[in-house]
Amino acid sequence: MASRTLPRALRLARVAAPRSVVAAALPRPALASAAAVPRVAMVTPARGIKTIDFAGTKETVYEREDWPREKLQEFFKNDTLALIGYGSQGHGQGLNLRDQGLNVIVGVRKDGASWKEAIQDGWVPGKNLFDVSTAIEKGTIVMNLLSDAAQSETWPQVKPLLTKGKTLYFSHGFSPVFKDLTKVDVPKDIDVILVAPKGSGRTVRTLFREGRGINSSIAVFQDVTGNAKEKAIAMGVAVGSGYLYETTFEKEVYSDLYGERGCLMGGIHGMFLAQYEVLRERGHSPSEAFNETVEEATQSLYPLIGGNGMDWMYAACSTTARRGAIDWSSRFKDNLKPLFNELYDSVRDGSETKRSLEYNSQKDYREKYEKEMEEIRELEIWRAGKAVRSLRPENQK
C-alpha cells in the first residue's frame, strides 16, 4: 500500500489540497529519499513466517505464502466448515472459503434476510445451506459469525451442539472474553480459535478477489488438541487474509472496542463535529467549514499519512501549517488522553459490552439505529458534505 499510495497521494494533493500542500507535495529530494527508505526491517524471512521488527519490538507475522490452495485443501480435507450467520463477515469469509475449494456450509435462520442473501450468492438449501442447528451438527469447525448480540442470545441452543472434537471459531473475542455478561461459556473439551479480519466483510471479499488479502488477528482461547494455533493460521489464510498477527482474545476485543469508539469512528466523528461547529459559530460558510474539516482531511491529508506516515504528511505541507500542527498536536494529546483512558476502562470493565448487548438485543434495534443514522445524515455538516462531493469530477455527468 505504501509504495502504491504515493503517486495517488501526490495526485490528490494537486487536485484537492490547500495551496500549502500543493506547493510542498511536488517531488523533491528529501521526500523522494524518505520514500525510498524501508520503514519495516524484516529480520527472518522463512517461508511465509516472518519476524518483523515493529519499532523495536519483534513480532511473528504469518502470511498466506506458506498456505497455497492445495495445502489448505489437504489440511481441511476431513473438515466441514459450518459458517453460522451470513452478515458482512459471513458473506465475505464464506465466499472466499468456497472459492478456495473447501467444504463449507452456511447456517442461518430460515427465511430471514441472510437466508435470502445466501441463496442469491449461490448457496443451495439442503446442499450447503441449512438452518443454524443442522449446520452446527454437520460441521467440524463451527464459525460463529452471528452478530455479537445474537451469539449471546442463541448460546443456549448452540452450546449443546458443540460436541467433543469440534472446533469453535470466532471473528471477535467479545463473546467468550465477556462471558459473565454474554453467558458464552465455551465447552471445555473443544479447541476455540479466532480470526479477526481488520476490516469489513465486504473488504475481506474484495481484497481476496484482487489477489491481495486483508490483515487479520489470530488467537487461541483454548487448545485441547495441541493443534489449535496451526488451525487458526490455516483458517486465517483460508478466509482470505494476507498477513496474520498473533494476539490473545482479550487483547483483540479490548483494542477493537477501544479503537472503533476512538480514532476509527467515534472520536474522529466527535473531532469533525467540534471543529465544524466552531467554524460555523465564528461566521464561516458551510462549504468552507466542511472543506477545512472533512474534505481536505479525507481527500488530501489522510491518504498521505496512510501512504507514508505522519512525517510524510507534515513534509507535504507548508512551514506555517507544520509549525501550528506540531504545537497543537501535543495540546490535543494532553487533553484527549484522559478521555482515552476513560474509554479503555469502560471497555475493560465490560460497560461497553453491556451497553452493546442491551441495545442490540432489542427487537427494534434496527429501527432505532436507522433513526440515529437519519439524524446524522441530517446534520448540517453532512448535508454540506453531500453538496461538496457532488462537485467532484467523478460525480458530475
Ligand SMILES: NC(=O)c1ccc[n+]([C@@H]2O[C@H](COP(=O)([O-])OP(=O)(O)OC[C@H]3O[C@@H](n4cnc5c(N)ncnc54)[C@H](OP(=O)(O)O)[C@@H]3O)[C@@H](O)[C@H]2O)c1
Ligand atoms: N462487520 C465487521 O466489520 C466485522 C469485522 C471484524 C469482525 N467482525 C465480527 O464478526 C462477527 C459477525 O459480524 P457481522 O458484522 O458479519 O455480523 P452481522 O452483519 O451483524 O450479522 C448478523 C447475522 O446474524 C444473524 N442473526 C442476528 N440475530 C440473530 C438471531 N437472533 N438468531 C439467529 N441469527 C441471527 C443475522 O441473520 P438474519 O439476516 O436472519 O437476521 C445475520 O446472518 C461478529 O463477531 C463481529 O464482531 C465483524
